[in-house]
Amino acid sequence: MTVVIGFEGSANKIGIGIIKDGEVLSNPRRTYITPPGQGFMPSDTARHHRAVVLTVLQEALEQAGLKPADVDCVAYTKGPGMGAPLVTVALVARTVAQLWGKPLLGVNHCIGHIEMGRLITKANNPTVLYVSGGNTQVGYRLHRAAWQLFGQISNDPSPGYNIEQMAKKGTQYVELPYTVKGMDVSFSGILSYIEITQHCYNGDELPVALQETVFSMLVEITERAMAHCGSQEVLIVGGVGCNLRLQEMMGVMCKERGAKLFATDERFCIDNGAMIAQAGWEMFRSGQVTELEDSWITQRYRTDEVEVTWRD
Amino acid sequence: MAADGETNPETGKLEFSLDVPFPSSREATIALRSLSPDREPRRGGISKHLSVSGSTLSVRWSADEARILRVSVNSFLDHLSLVIETMEMFGPPVAL
Numbered sequence: 001m002t003v004v005i006g007f008e009g010s011a012n013k014i015g016i017g018i019i020k021d022g023e024v025l026s027n028p029r030r031t032y033i034t035p036p037g038q039g040f041m042p043s044d045t046a047r048h049h050r051a052v053v054l055t056v057l058q059e060a061l062e063q064a065g066l067k068p069a070d071v072d073c074v075a076y077t078k079g080p081g082m083g084a085p086l087v088t089v090a091l092v093a094r095t096v097a098q099l100w101g102k103p104l105l106g107v108n109h110c111i112g113h114i115e116m117g118r119l120i121t122k123a124n125n126p127t128v129l130y131v132s133g134g135n136t137q138v139g140y141r142l143h144r145a146a147w148q149l150f151g152q153i154s155n156d157p158s159p160g161y162n163i164e165q166m167a168k169k170g171t172q173y174v175e176l177p178y179t180v181k182g183m184d185v186s187f188s189g190i191l192s193y194i195e196i197t198q199h200c201y202n203g204d205e206l207p208v209a210l211q212e213t214v215f216s217m218l219v220e221i222t223e224r225a226m227a228h229c230g231s232q233e234v235l236i237v238g239g240v241g242c243n244l245r246l247q248e249m250m251g252v253m254c255k256e257r258g259a260k261l262f263a264t265d266e267r268f269c270i271d272n273g274a275m276i277a278q279a280g281w282e283m284f285r286s287g288q289v290t291e292l293e294d295s296w297i298t299q300r301y302r303t304d305e306v307e308v309t310w311r312d
Numbered sequence: 313m314a315a316d317g318e319t320n321p322e323t324g325k326l327e328f329s330l331d332v333p334f335p336s337s338r339e340a341t342i343a344l345r346s347l348s349p350d351r352e353p354r355r356g357g358i359s360k361h362l363s364v365s366g367s368t369l370s371v372r373w374s375a376d377e378a379r380i381l382r383v384s385v386n387s388f389l390d391h392l393s394l395v396i397e398t399m400e401m402f403g404p405p406v407a408l
């Protein structure tokens with residue numbers, strides 16, 4: 001039996017989760033809500049995380065019904081993400097690891113999303129579409145994406161969620177630039193198009209158009225990746241992945257190909273501590289730990305820099 | 313906690329130091345190891361050195377620019393108080 005506690009705070013959410021051999025024992029989370037019209041800044045976000053991290057830690061232990069002594073390993077997000085919030089959470093992880101006499105383990109945030117998706121959905125060998133705020137990734141290609149895009153017409157802590165709700169009421173549609181080149185998608189055309197033409201619309205048609213256009217692009221490259229790898233499974237992970245319209249569109253494509261779609265809801269799609277615990281669990285079981293001296297955080301951390309020792 | 317700041321007449325650098333007492337040398341060492349891994353950003357000619365002697369954590373800064381020094385000291389104090397709060401809530405350290 002292996003129990004891992006995971007600390008995540010690379011952006012505006014802070015979460016601490018506990019996993020015992022594939023079972024989520026607890027997964028409390030808080031979101032930093034910015035003043036209206038503002039994005040979240042690193043230092044304000046770090047201040048938010050500092051103020052709540054110890055309460056969230058206490059909740060995680062209490063809800064799991066565990067004592068520190070029951071924990072086998074302390075996992076935390078090493079990167080990628082915003083520096084100040086990453087450091088805040090790493091400091092607490094390093095300190096409790098030492099207080100409790102447990103090994104520490106630095107986890108790549110993106111790997112956390114993927115491993116959590118695999119755990120919850122039991123997908124076997126999926127093509128993974130990783131769609132989050134900071135970047136969007138199919139296979140190992142990174143794209144600037146949804147937050148920036150959705151940030152154009154809404155600026156809440158979860159602009160994507162607002163878009164989804166607005167689009168449900170949308171009655172009209174406008175055509176937006178659609179740019180897919182091979183496995184690359186580009187959203188810059190859409191951004192400037194919206195910027196220039198925003199005043200022409202009453203606001204009703206843009207959410208619908210955004211979702212339909214962006215998600216079509218994502219479905220197209222996912223389908224291409226599947227054909228390329230001969231894959232019959234798709235797993236959607238990352239915050240945007242809880243969007244039901246995206247899941248629906250992806251589902252239609254999968255059905256046509258006789259493939260299977262796997263996705264999770266906001267508890268596990270949006271940044272959370274359990275995802276770091278789960279990736280940490282896999283890494284720890286395969287023999288990895290992070291020495292304190294090597295436990296620095298890193299704002300840039302590519303997924304393919306991680307040596308995968310827990311899967312062949 | 314004791315703090316001291318001045319300009320070094322030989323190097324012309326701004327220097328600042330801080331001594332933080334802990335309940336034991338074990339706790340001072342834990343704080344040192346929690347606070348050490350993240351490097352200072354390499355700008356403003358700033359350097360920061362942490363050490364433990366007995367149950368005291370000592371930090372020495374040296375910098376070219378007051379503004380950069382201030383930012384570094386402020387953020388260190390935020391980090392230090394979080395580490396101390398963590399120790400208060402989730403300590404004391406288990407017997408080795």
Ligand SMILES: Nc1ncnc2c1ncn2[C@@H]1O[C@H](COP(=O)(O)OP(=O)(O)O)[C@@H](O)[C@H]1O
Nearest residue numbers: 011132133134158159160161239240243270271
């Ligand atoms: N229902 C939704 N539809 C579309 N996007 C969503 C939805 N819910 C959340 N998002 C988006 O998910 C992103 C957050 O993803 P997440 O992986 O939690 O964070 P990060 O990218 O910071 O790691 C935000 O851009 C948010 O707008």
Ligand SMILES: [Mg+2]
Nearest residue numbers: 132238239271
């Ligand atoms: Mg994320």
